[in-house]
Amino acid sequence: MGMQGKPLTLAPAYAEWLRAQDVTRMPQRLVHSALLMLNRTGDKLIPFACAEATARALSEAYARAGVPDRFHFVSFDIEGHGIGPQESQATLDWLRRWLQTPAPQP
Numbered sequence: 026m027g028m029q030g031k032p033l034t035l036a037p038a039y040a041e042w043l044r045a046q047d048v049t050r051m052p053q054r055l056v057h058s059a060l061l062m063l064n065r066t067g068d069k070l071i072p073f074a075c076a077e078a079t080a081r082a083l084s085e086a087y088a089r090a091g092v093p094d095r096f097h098f099v100s101f102d103i104e105g106h107g108i109g110p111q112e113s114q115a116t117l118d119w120l121r122r123w124l125q126t127p128a129p130q131p
């Protein structure tokens with residue numbers, strides 16, 4: 026976690042709690058679910074190197090679990106932290122893929 030490209034100074038107990046939540050430490054906890062990860066290359070809050078490391082750990086965990094299609098990482102060459110039209114469209118596409126009921130077969 027950072028602000029303006031620099032790590033945040035956190036209270037020790039909170040920093041330890043955050044480290045315990047870090048999915049790169051135990052990515053297998055997530056493989057039961059389909060997961061879309063969207064990140065901006067110019068996000069100052071979440072450095073892109075962190076996003077890439079997280080995506081790598083998750084991709085490997087999903088592959089080891091035999092369900093690589095459940096994880097998808099998309100990066101956008103955009104500045105700032107937030108959700109814009111491109112991220113919204115990617116999210117809608119992902120939700121349609123995983124939540125839309127298949128048409129009945131004749």
